[in-house]
Amino acid sequence: MSGSGPDRVLISDAADPRLADFRDLMQADGSALRRGVVIAEGVNVVQRLARSGYRIRAVVGVPAKLDALAPVLAGLGVAVYELDKWTLSDVVGFRVTRGVLAAVDRPPPVAAESLIAAGNRFVVLESINDYENLGSVFRNCAAFGVDAVLLDPRCADPLYRRSVRVSMGHVFGVGFAVLGEPWPASLGLLRGAGVRLLAMTPRPAAIALSRVAVPDRWALLLGAEGPGLSEAALAAADEWVRIPMADGVDSLNVATAGAVALAQLTG
Known part of the structure; x- marks a missing residue:
């Protein structure tokens, strides 16, 4: 664990079932939304997400990006998975340049x-x-x-x-x-x-x-x-x-x- 944020789980296997929300996003974006899962990508985006009141299911990222997010994730009770950049790219199905993603529960519609x-x-x-x-x-x-x-x-x-x-x-x-x-x-x-x-x-x-x-x-x-x-x-x-x-x-x-x-x- 680095920084003062939540404990991280180190994952080296792209097939780990805990990463299901993030798998093959190029093909799965639509199906993820139908399942009520929203994907946020990048440090700035996840920082705003963490302050928004949306419920975060999990965060995955490379160490440096998770270090940057540690202060805003602290106390949220969020599952945080640390991967190297190659494993992360294997999971999502494309080269991840922003280094971190979050999966979020879609809130109910607003009137x-x-x-x-x-x-x-x-x-x-x-x-x-x-x-x-x-x-x-x-x-x-x-x-x-x-x-x-x-x-x-x-x-x-x-x-x-x-x-x-x-x-x-x-x-x-x-x-x-x-x-x-x-x-x-x-x-x-x-x-x-x-x-x-x-x-x-x-x-x-x-x-x-x-x-x-x-x-x-x-x-x-x-x-x-x-x-x-x-x-x-x-x-x-x-x-x-x-x-x-x-x-x-x-x-x-x-x-x-x-x-x-x-x-x-x-x-």
Whole structure:
């Protein structure tokens, strides 16, 4: 054992059954989520996870990374398995560059109504299925103090491993819920709570963000890369907003656009 954290179990056999949650992650990500297991990867991500209230099942890693995590894991009663880098890569099925992973129990779903009642600033996502974009949106939301992210039923899962990694673990700290069917009628939950719906679109009819009178309670609607928000979602919004851009450029990456908009709305 090194540092002042929990006792570690040294494992040298990649087939050890105690490592089942971490095995063959390239093939098993989806099945792990179906079993209610979330995977967090990297020291910074696991540090945020440890402070989040999510229940950690186990941590595996190389000695140096476990040393770095010892203070935040102390007292959590977490099983910690120490492996060399080659054994760790054999277990997960790819070369692990971040040196440490945690397996987490997926918490029960949160009701959108409870998040809406507790907050004032929201981001609403429609049909965003790229895990990296999704993770980046959560990281941006944490940076700009967004209270919660609400997803339509077609969005990807924010707790997928790649999304968790790209979010730098902020997905564990920003509350999220799915707005149910029928979509986008379920946006009425926000409007009924006095939240103004601001839809991001490059259309000329949209108001430049710098001219928007920011209300006390608002939700920024972001659509998928390429198609953007659907006509139905645009029709359900209270206001269309846009980022003025140079001639010949009609859009930004959705996470980038969201960050620019959030900086304006919260500045």
